[in-house]
Amino acid sequence: MNAPAACITRIDERRRGPAQFRASELLRWAGIGECAGPDTDRIVYPLRRVPALAMLYVEGQPLHNLYCVASGSFKCIQNDVEGYEQVLGFALHGDMLGLDALCDHQHASSAVALEDSSVVVLPFAELLAASRQVPALERLLLRATGAELRQRGDTQYLMAAPSSEVRVARFLLHLARRQAALGQSGRRLRLRMTRRDIASCLGVAHETVSRALTGLAQSGCIAVSHRDIEIVDADGLHRMQRVTRGATRAGLAPEPRMFVA
Amino acid sequence: MNAPAACITRIDERRRGPAQFRASELLRWAGIGECAGPDTDRIVYPLRRVPALAMLYVEGQPLHNLYCVASGSFKCIQNDVEGYEQVLGFALHGDMLGLDALCDHQHASSAVALEDSSVVVLPFAELLAASRQVPALERLLLRATGAELRQRGDTQYLMAAPSSEVRVARFLLHLARRQAALGQSGRRLRLRMTRRDIASCLGVAHETVSRALTGLAQSGCIAVSHRDIEIVDADGLHRMQRVTRGATRAGLAPEPRMFVA
DNA sequence: CGAGGAGTTGAGGCTAGTCAAGGCCCGTGG
DNA sequence: CCACGGGCCTTGACTAGCCTCAACTCCTCG
Numbered sequence: 001m002n003a004p005a006a007c008i009t010r011i012d013e014r015r016r017g018p019a020q021f022r023a024s025e026l027l028r029w030a031g032i033g034e035c036a037g038p039d040t041d042r043i044v045y046p047l048r049r050v051p052a053l054a055m056l057y058v059e060g061q062p063l064h065n066l067y068c069v070a071s072g073s074f075k076c077i078q079n080d081v082e083g084y085e086q087v088l089g090f091a092l093h094g095d096m097l098g099l100d101a102l103c104d105h106q107h108a109s110s111a112v113a114l115e116d117s118s119v120v121v122l123p124f125a126e127l128l129a130a131s132r133q134v135p136a137l138e139r140l141l142l143r144a145t146g147a148e149l150r151q152r153g154d155t156q157y158l159m160a161a162p163s164s165e166v167r168v169a170r171f172l173l174h175l176a177r178r179q180a181a182l183g184q185s186g187r188r189l190r191l192r193m194t195r196r197d198i199a200s201c202l203g204v205a206h207e208t209v210s211r212a213l214t215g216l217a218q219s220g221c222i223a224v225s226h227r228d229i230e231i232v233d234a235d236g237l238h239r240m241q242r243v244t245r246g247a248t249r250a251g252l253a254p255e256p257r258m259f260v261a
Numbered sequence: 262m263n264a265p266a267a268c269i270t271r272i273d274e275r276r277r278g279p280a281q282f283r284a285s286e287l288l289r290w291a292g293i294g295e296c297a298g299p300d301t302d303r304i305v306y307p308l309r310r311v312p313a314l315a316m317l318y319v320e321g322q323p324l325h326n327l328y329c330v331a332s333g334s335f336k337c338i339q340n341d342v343e344g345y346e347q348v349l350g351f352a353l354h355g356d357m358l359g360l361d362a363l364c365d366h367q368h369a370s371s372a373v374a375l376e377d378s379s380v381v382v383l384p385f386a387e388l389l390a391a392s393r394q395v396p397a398l399e400r401l402l403l404r405a406t407g408a409e410l411r412q413r414g415d416t417q418y419l420m421a422a423p424s425s426e427v428r429v430a431r432f433l434l435h436l437a438r439r440q441a442a443l444g445q446s447g448r449r450l451r452l453r454m455t456r457r458d459i460a461s462c463l464g465v466a467h468e469t470v471s472r473a474l475t476g477l478a479q480s481g482c483i484a485v486s487h488r489d490i491e492i493v494d495a496d497g498l499h500r501m502q503r504v505t506r507g508a509t510r511a512g513l514a515p516e517p518r519m520f521v522a
Numbered sequence: 523c524g525a526g527g528a529g530t531t532g533a534g535g536c537t538a539g540t541c542a543a544g545g546c547c548c549g550t551g552g
Numbered sequence: 553c554c555a556c557g558g559g560c561c562t563t564g565a566c567t568a569g570c571c572t573c574a575a576c577t578c579c580t581c582g
Contacts, residue, residue, distance in 0.1 A: 002332070053501035078414060086421050088414055100414060101406030102279030108414060114582070130391060145406040153339060153349055153361060153369060159346050159420045160464040162539080195529065202448040205571055210530055226529080226579080423571080425538065456561065466539055470563055487547080487561080 020044035021120045026068055027136055029094035030143055035136035043130055043137075045120050050074075056097060056111040056119065061100035065121050068144075069093050072117020073192045076109045077200075087200040089155050090114070090175075090193060093182055096144035114192040159203045161241070167202045168212035169240045172222065176231055187234075191227040216240070270333055281305035282381045288397055290355035291404055296397035304391055304398070306381050311335075315453055317358060317372040317380065324362035326382050329405075333378020334453045337370045338461075348461040350416050351375070351436075351454060354443055357405035375453040381517050420464045421504070428463045429473035430501045433483065448495075452488040479500070 023043040024036035050056055056067060059078060074091040085258060088109055097119065100108040131138040154174055161167040172189065180186030191198070199206035213229075216222045222238045223230040230231055231237060284304040285297035308331060311317055317328060320339060335352040349370055352358055358380065361369040392399040416436055422428040433450065441447030452459070460467035475488075477483045482498045483490040492498060 010345065078418065080418070086418055088417055100407055100410040102403045103411050104404075104407070108407075108411045128399075132399075138389075138393075140465075141403075143365075144364070145403075145410070146361055147407060149361040149406070149413065150364050150369045152410065152417070156349055156413070157339065157341070157347055157416060159417065160461070162432045192529090196369075200421070206528090207530080207572085208570060211570090214530075378570095455559095468540085468562080469538060472538085475562080 016151040019047045025085050025139055030140055035209045039134055040136055045122055048116045048119050049123050052113055052114040053117045057107050059107055061107045063105040063124055065123050067097040069095045070118045073114045074110050074111045075114055075193055076196055078109050087197050092178055099145050099148050162210045164204045165212045165215050166241050169237050173237055177250050187231045189229040281283050288401055291401055293426040300395055301397055304414045306383055309382050310378050311374040311378045313374055313376045315374050318368050320368055320371045322367040324367045324385055327419040328380040330356045331425045332368050334375045335372045336375055336454055336458055337372050339370050348458050352441055360406050360409050392477045425465045425469045426473045426476050427502055430498050434498055
């Protein structure tokens with residue numbers, strides 16, 4: 001597990017003030033630290049502080065930088081014509097931000113810090129040029145886009161759940177899994193986002209999120225205290241999330257004939 | 262508009278039998294044909310036929326190839342533990358398939374042909390090597406991942422709609438826009454997927470999709486005949502999709518303070 | 523200490539899920 | 553050629569769940 005080492009380094013850097021992050025550090029965050037050659041120690045990127053509620057970039061802005069979350073957390077949002085805010089997902093330590101601008105070099109979403117946070121700033125043109133020289137950086141970029149795509153798929157899975165309680169259960173498990181992957185506790189969660197943010201992400205009303213949480217708490221799966229959630233009965237939560245409205249019958253994959261070239 | 266030219270070429274290729282697709286052709290599909298240098302004419306990739314209902318790749322398989330839809334259409338799916346099939350999205354001509362395997366070189370979803378289709382096979386290692394030499398190919402890959410991310414964001418937007426009729430309206434408009442971008446009609450749609458596929462993608466019951474379609478038809482926005490849909494009143498559909506449950510009040514973005522480094 | 527946002531809880535109405543039945547289309551096979 | 557079968561799709565009736573509205577509490581922050 002490389003996360004603890006990464007964390008220590010991160011804190012040290014912050015204490016030192018405005019830091020330069022080595023590319024090798026980013027590779028370690030992404031779990032491909034073994035790819036880091038000596039050249040990745042020479043390539044450095046600046047850190048940027050982002051105060052709580054500040055926007056890192058805004059939908060429609062031209063792409064200048066990609067960002068990697070160094071500390072804190074973000075929500076990614078889209079605003080529709082009426083100003084309604086759709087939350088696309090949440091970014092934690094090590095997650096890359098701004099990738100959906102790769103299409104036409106315009107940000108397709110906005111990123112808002114949920115707390116006082118910091119990001120490593122990756123000037124896109126520079127990163128691209130460096131990635132041609134350093135295979136590890138190229139791999140980092142590809143890996144990040146793939147991870148982001150997978151993330152979105154997971155989110156769609158959350159949103160597709162039949163009942164609101166199942167959605168919230170899946171959401172909590174999803175978050176716990178991500179935190180655990182970062183070396184933090186997979187049982188104790190501090191929700192950095194509001195209930196409304198969660199609600200938007202899951203496609204339900206924010207009151208429903210509230211009710212689902214108390215419901216899960218009453219059934220003994222979790223303990224809720226404001227934004228602190230403890231997963232008491234992980235197995236129970238897992239069972240909970242499998243309650244799909246008769247879907248086992250309706251949506252069974254019809255044993256596909258595999259196609260071989 | 263480069264789509265018609267691309268289509269003609271495509272049909273010609275198909276008539277000639279098992280074809281080799283030039284990389285310059287793929288660049289044209291992606292809308293960056295102007296980047297195609299002479300070297301992109303020498304790089305060729307094979308075509309593969311995929312009969313209706315066949316799976317192009319399966320969740321969990323190691324990544325060997327990426328694919329670009331040459332003709333026909335696909336659905337991307339994930340199966341959860343109980344075998345329930347979650348549709349993540351649909352791929353049309355020019356869309357890239359398999360990108361979510363970039364994370365850990367394992368496909369995170371499966372792709373199923375909705376009709377007799379064909380794809381350009383891009384051996385991943387080969388494509389990666391070529392992209393280091395040819396900037397246009399590198400750009401193609403980045404653009405494709407960005408486009409895919411945007412696509413997923415759009416899908417989340419579809420799923421987040423408050424009422425089922427709105428979801429279906431958004432879905433139809435979304436599909437129409439994509440078809441129009443390919444140079445096809447933006448008014449007449451032939452749905453290649455079943456109602457159940459749409460339902461899964463939108464997170465509703467398949468009966469609800471049916472009812473929503475008849476509802477939209479009765480209100481004069483569309484005309485439905487089996488899988489053929491005609492968008493009669495596009496403005497009406499657009500108005501329809503803006504009916505969000507009081508969200509204008511609840512979810513208004515609270516005029517964020519922009520953060521400048 | 524006050525203001526305002528965040529969260530919770532309750533009541534009620536309506537949407538959409540569930541179950542069920544029937545029609546349509548298209549394949550296969552006699 | 554037609555009969556048959558099995559999907560896909562549609563429609564109806566019922567009901568559960570969720571959205572809406574509203575009131576209230578709690579916490580945070582100025």
